[in-house]
Amino acid sequence: MTSEVVTDAPGYWYGEDSRIDSVDVLNALRRYRTAEAAAQRRVREELGIGENALMALRILVDAEAEGLTVNSKQLAERLDITAASTSALVDRLVRSGHVERHADPTDRRGVILTASGRSMRRAIGVIDELDSRAAEVAEHVAPADLAVIVAFLNEMSGAVDDDPGTQPLR
Numbered sequence: 001m002t003s004e005v006v007t008d009a010p011g012y013w014y015g016e017d018s019r020i021d022s023v024d025v026l027n028a029l030r031r032y033r034t035a036e037a038a039a040q041r042r043v044r045e046e047l048g049i050g051e052n053a054l055m056a057l058r059i060l061v062d063a064e065a066e067g068l069t070v071n072s073k074q075l076a077e078r079l080d081i082t083a084a085s086t087s088a089l090v091d092r093l094v095r096s097g098h099v100e101r102h103a104d105p106t107d108r109r110g111v112i113l114t115a116s117g118r119s120m121r122r123a124i125g126v127i128d129e130l131d132s133r134a135a136e137v138a139e140h141v142a143p144a145d146l147a148v149i150v151a152f153l154n155e156m157s158g159a160v161d162d163d164p165g166t167q168p169l170r
Contacts, residue, residue, distance in 0.1 A: 043126050052089055060115040069112045
């Protein structure tokens with residue numbers, strides 16, 4: 001590691017004699033979450049959809065890229081919402097032209113959901129732009145540092161996902 005770390009955040013510089021502590025890390029995470037939330041809001045506004053609709057589109061786009069299919073039940077599970085909420089969400093996305101329903105070739109009663117061609121290209125373009133910028137930042141991090149960052153973020157995810165009522169306060 002170098003003797004000097006400089007961040008892009010205005011007013012943040014940590015020289016050789018300065019130490020980054022847990023408060024600095026948490027503040028950086030908060031700044032990132034705020035920036036990410038603003039970016040997600042811009043994407044939703046660009047596409048004219050809500051938060052669950054954006055997540056649904058992302059699931060459908062990612063599934064298609066992986067050669068997978070998604071039905072309403074799977075979408076409900078991934079979004080962690082009820083079947084009724086999923087049905088209403090899919091209906092809105094179909095009406096707005098973002099999603100299409102197709103007969104499931106393996107189940108004659110089943111329905112497969114896909115992002116519509118025009119909407120998918122638009123959603124992919126907006127989402128890919130954000131992903132590309134994020135990937136560009138990550139590409140400049142040393143592989144050993146990436147392992148530390150991934151481990152840290154996985155631990156943070158676990159800490160946030162745990163039910164605080166079952167965890168002792170430290």
